[in-house]
Amino acid sequence: MSPVFGHGRLRLYLLKLLEESPRHGYEVIRLLQDRFMGVYSPSPGTIYPRLSRLESEGLVTHEIAAGKKIYSITDAGRAELARREEELADLEDELTASAQQIARDVQQDVRQTVRSLREELSQAARTVRKQGRAASSEAWRGSSESAKGAWSDSTDAGKDAWQDATTAGRDAWHDTAEATREALRGTARTGREAFQDTAGTAKDAWRDATDTTKDEFRRQRDHWRDQASVWKDEWRRNWDEAWRTATGARPDPTRLHLERLLSTFLDDVRTTVTDAGLTDAALARLEHHLDETRSRLHDDLSQGG
Amino acid sequence: MGRWTVDEPGSLEFDGVVSLRVTLIAGTVSVLVADGAAAPSVVVHELSGPPLIVTHEAGLLSVSHEKMIEGVFGWLRQQKVRADVTVTVPRECPVSLTLVSAEAVVAGLGARASIRTASGTVTLDGIDGDVDVNTVSGAVEALAVDGAVSFTSVSGDLALAGGTVQRLAARTVSGRVAADVDLAGPAAVDVHAVSGEIALRVPESTGATVALNSAAGSLSTSFAELHRQNVGMMKNISGTIGDGSGRLSVTTVSGAVALLGRPDEPQITVPGSESPR
Numbered sequence: 001m002s003p004v005f006g007h008g009r010l011r012l013y014l015l016k017l018l019e020e021s022p023r024h025g026y027e028v029i030r031l032l033q034d035r036f037m038g039v040y041s042p043s044p045g046t047i048y049p050r051l052s053r054l055e056s057e058g059l060v061t062h063e064i065a066a067g068k069k070i071y072s073i074t075d076a077g078r079a080e081l082a083r084r085e086e087e088l089a090d091l092e093d094e095l096t097a098s099a100q101q102i103a104r105d106v107q108q109d110v111r112q113t114v115r116s117l118r119e120e121l122s123q124a125a126r127t128v129r130k131q132g133r134a135a136s137s138e139a140w141r142g143s144s145e146s147a148k149g150a151w152s153d154s155t156d157a158g159k160d161a162w163q164d165a166t167t168a169g170r171d172a173w174h175d176t177a178e179a180t181r182e183a184l185r186g187t188a189r190t191g192r193e194a195f196q197d198t199a200g201t202a203k204d205a206w207r208d209a210t211d212t213t214k215d216e217f218r219r220q221r222d223h224w225r226d227q228a229s230v231w232k233d234e235w236r237r238n239w240d241e242a243w244r245t246a247t248g249a250r251p252d253p254t255r256l257h258l259e260r261l262l263s264t265f266l267d268d269v270r271t272t273v274t275d276a277g278l279t280d281a282a283l284a285r286l287e288h289h290l291d292e293t294r295s296r297l298h299d300d301l302s303q304g305g
Numbered sequence: 306m307g308r309w310t311v312d313e314p315g316s317l318e319f320d321g322v323v324s325l326r327v328t329l330i331a332g333t334v335s336v337l338v339a340d341g342a343a344a345p346s347v348v349v350h351e352l353s354g355p356p357l358i359v360t361h362e363a364g365l366l367s368v369s370h371e372k373m374i375e376g377v378f379g380w381l382r383q384q385k386v387r388a389d390v391t392v393t394v395p396r397e398c399p400v401s402l403t404l405v406s407a408e409a410v411v412a413g414l415g416a417r418a419s420i421r422t423a424s425g426t427v428t429l430d431g432i433d434g435d436v437d438v439n440t441v442s443g444a445v446e447a448l449a450v451d452g453a454v455s456f457t458s459v460s461g462d463l464a465l466a467g468g469t470v471q472r473l474a475a476r477t478v479s480g481r482v483a484a485d486v487d488l489a490g491p492a493a494v495d496v497h498a499v500s501g502e503i504a505l506r507v508p509e510s511t512g513a514t515v516a517l518n519s520a521a522g523s524l525s526t527s528f529a530e531l532h533r534q535n536v537g538m539m540k541n542i543s544g545t546i547g548d549g550s551g552r553l554s555v556t557t558v559s560g561a562v563a564l565l566g567r568p569d570e571p572q573i574t575v576p577g578s579e580s581p582r
Binding site for chain 1: 333335337338339340341342343346348350389391393408410412413426428429430431433446447448449450451464465466467468469483485504506523525526527561563565
């Protein structure tokens with residue numbers, strides 16, 4: 001693997017420090033402070049990400065001795081230093097780095113470090129997403145019914161839950177019927193009393209299951225309503241704040257009205273589609289409508305006034 | 306107490322600076338720390354367009370373009386406006402930057418940094434204090450911020466690595482948020498995005514109650530203790546990791562969300578030298 005190196009002077013200097021001798025983090029910090037005469041005093045929080053980035057590029061390695069991490073340069077690191085000998089010589093000739101130069105080096109170095117960390121993070125996220133998808137595809141197939149219910153109408157979700165509970169209730173009834181038969185066969189009490197007891201218990205269980213399901217359904221529906229309104233508020237607030245940030249001033253009422261019209265439009269279209277059912281055919285018709293509307297708006301508004 | 310008009314590259318030194326305010330349209334402003342011996346200073350490297358006004362009054366050091374309100378638009382039309390400025394301040398000096406397209410670099414500060422920008426990138430290196438950034442499309446790239454981070458953008462990205470965050474509040478429309486940080490014990494992370502992608506990575510031993518929500522974005526996590534569910538229209542991953550002392554909440558409309566864990570660093574506990582981080 002050959003990583004791409006920028007012109008990072010700061011990294012070059014870090015490598016040089018480690019070529020002189022293996023060091024631990026604090027030592028590197030102190031040496032940088034000396035070099036930059038206190039104008040740039042990197043904190044542990046900034047040094048360790050940099051060292052670990054050099055490590056992930058194979059230029060540096062570390063070992064733990066007596067509870068401390070000691071960093072040392074690798075052969076690949078030495079090769080990099082050799083490759084950029086001239087730059088290094090220039091760096092060492094500079095007796096005092098100007099604050100401007102330091103700032104430039106810092107900016108470039110932070111940019112590169114943070115960008116490669118972001119890459120690493122996206123990679124890791126992609127891996128986790130793939131693993132999650134593979135593992136849950138089986139589970140998805142199994143629970144696709146309930147998932148579809150939740151996605152379309154909350155009534156449907158309620159219906160599914162209701163049906164599940166009905167089945168469960170029926171099963172419970174069958175189970176208790178079995179238990180009743182057992183009881184009839186095995187107990188000392190009169191057959192009639194035993195039957196009434198278990199019948200009563202089954203009825204209670206049935207009533208509980210029904211109530212629980214109704215509550216569940218009600219809760220689901222309320223939660224959905226809350227979420228939808230929370231989501232709408234969030235959206236509106238984001239728009240307002242984004243607008244305030246974008247213009248840096250109080251939003252122009254006309255502009256704000258336009259943004260409100262647009263966001264209400266989006267909300268309404270979403271609701272309509274959700275209510276009507278999101279099929280491929282509907283999506284195609286929607287796209288057609290949007291294209292038409294777009295060209296009509298364009299023609300009308302380009303006239304001006 | 307003084308006022309200077311700077312119309313060509315040069316430098317100024319000051320006695321006693323307790324807070325800094327810079328207003329710049331285009332160019333770069335770098336804020337570094339002047340250690341004990343050196344005096345706070347303003348160095349102007351390059352300047353085109355309106356002159357810079359530097360004022361130092363009651364400890365407040367201020368750098369801005371002349372006639373920011375009216376005349377500046379004339380300048381913008383006529384010629385390039387640009388100023389490259391480096392300011393060194395005491396470590397505990399709070400900094401406030403208002404920029405349009407100018408880039409900002411702030412390093413080693415031990416106080417609050419407040420930055421408003423339209424499109425300039427903001428680079429932060431080792432800030433031991435609260436950071437508050439408001440941007441439209443500028444990217445924020447930060448290494449090691451130990452404090453409360455507040456980030457608002459329309460499309461600007463936030464990338465945060467290293468450091469121990471006590472609070473991270475990020476609001477964006479389409480910006481991406483990528484954070485690879487430690488959370489201080491009872492830390493609170495709240496991220497809201499419309500379509501931006503969110504990726505957070507924290508140590509596996511982190512303790513927090515987690516709620517990841519999205520209407521249309523994919524949710525994924527490497528923490529097995531969390532469970533997936535659909536709450537009405539929102540997809541959701543929630544639960545508790547570790548001792549549940551902090552709060553980690555991400556909500557997006559369509560942006561993908563990923564919460565990852567990284568192996569804990571071996572504890573370095575030799576007293577007097579390195580401290581556990």
